[in-house]
Amino acid sequence: MIEEYGFAGNWHWSFASDEQRWSPGFFRLLGLDPFTTASRYDLLIDLLHPDDRARLASPGQIRQGDVVPMALVRVIRPSGELRILSILSELRVSPEGRPLSVGGVALDVSDRERLRHLQEAEQRRRRALYLTSYTATYSLGPDLVHRFPAEVAQVHGLSLEEIETDPFLMVVPEARTALRDRGWAMYDDHQRFQAISHERLANGELWRFRLVGAPAWNAAGDYLGWTGMKYPVHESGAPVHGILAPKDAALRFGLEQAVRGRHLRAARGLLDWSMSTLAEAGGLSLSTVRRLEDDAEGRSSRSRHKAVDALRRAGIRFIAMDDGTIAVVKT
Template structure:
């Protein structure tokens, strides 16, 4: 039997994609675009994706000066100017902000390359812009959240912590500094932050409460790094992702002042084996300011919250301005949308604490 080599003259199969096809598919998401500049002819070309990224019509003439004009004034000096590119052949990688003609801002990474003649003269340049707005926004949100938590811990001894399961063992550095323990010590014994005389109580009680899978509060006495001890309230809230079992638990740890301790004492005498305060009433305690705070943690606009909750923009605005009370039919939909996005509302000492799950 004679074997014949495959015939390539028929051209590429329909499933084959060229580099141009790949670029077109990638740019269709509106997150990237490319440009090329021929210094000899002076011709500049922008891809369709770049026009979309910049918010410009494709009828506009491609121009590096026009691209620079869209860069935020505070970032403009970061990018190379025309002389640096054409004469010196300089073109680096930078992260800058763009202000599009419609007023919206985007953060982009700019990468480029200059091509040289055999004599070493710059003859052309090409570059690509990648939209990293969401990534940069998440980084900034994370930084602000960490800053907020550090401030709460430093100024008010309030700690917010999330873990996949109970009991808690991976506390942050601020809490570990409060109780004077190393992370390894807490990992080895989750009861170590609690004073020895209460450990047997919480060893039995906390797992039983966690097994119910509902929010609850406990008030253990914690050891302090500088010596002595102090009562703290730990409010623990389960977070679910459409499943019956919690995917993680968020704890809000606050100091239990002398006044609060005196108020709690009668209930402890009546039920000395439990000492647990159920987290109830939070739904009616949530006010418009808490909705705005939750939206701020998510970096959502009013339109975002309206879309995610399925209610009108005007209704969301009325809820935040409290012109609609707790009995509003739309209110549960708004709260459900915020919780799906990771927001936790907790009632602590009669006040609502708003946090975002990590």
């Protein structure tokens, strides 16, 4: 089944008979027609990106028993499409050590590599974000380590280890203890945390930041800790850089888990929606909406996020207030 979906293929080369066999999946990986193309190792080498050909052994090297066990290579299909393959190879030898055959498996890891590059780009974006806008997301897991981008430490003139252990060291001394005690109390009670902090940067400037921490649970209902964000605000309370809502998916997910049945009922009231209307808009069953409004669904239920998304599309906003309440607004 994996081969049929084009994710894998296998190959084999027997030296005594010079017979080479490729599975249908291996042909698909290379973008070749198995009915018109002969299985040839040198053809595989020819299809590799020129810069990657040295990563696999040549036909002559393989005959001598010199095989590369694992290689990550780029293949350019005849159509011009580029794919990334992870090729695992194994040599079989006689009792005397004479090479008999070689074979292996190839896996298409293009999407995995693309995902890795996207993740690296996102990490670079997050690091640059704090240097340019003093905005950062963070997480606090069961190990009680706060994970911030290293640039936060750079801007505040502290070591990253200090911030990971106690991020409240960024807060001015006269307000530090009260804010720290409040934050840990909310974390221990699995509550959402939101506050304004006064922080002095390494350059001596004093800034006001809004701190947001949302508890998160997995599908099994296990408490995962906090996912959060900090961003600068004006004296008026407005975001300095126009940050009106968290764009971080994990934080948004955590905040939505705090939306309870009473908030959903209030939102329906503002829209003059029935339960059936919300169920249809969110792709949910009527019984699911009823359970959500009765708080009978778990915090980690994906149905809650579908309902919130449907209401948001209709103009409802759930706004987290500093005192821990959630305001429901129609825009």
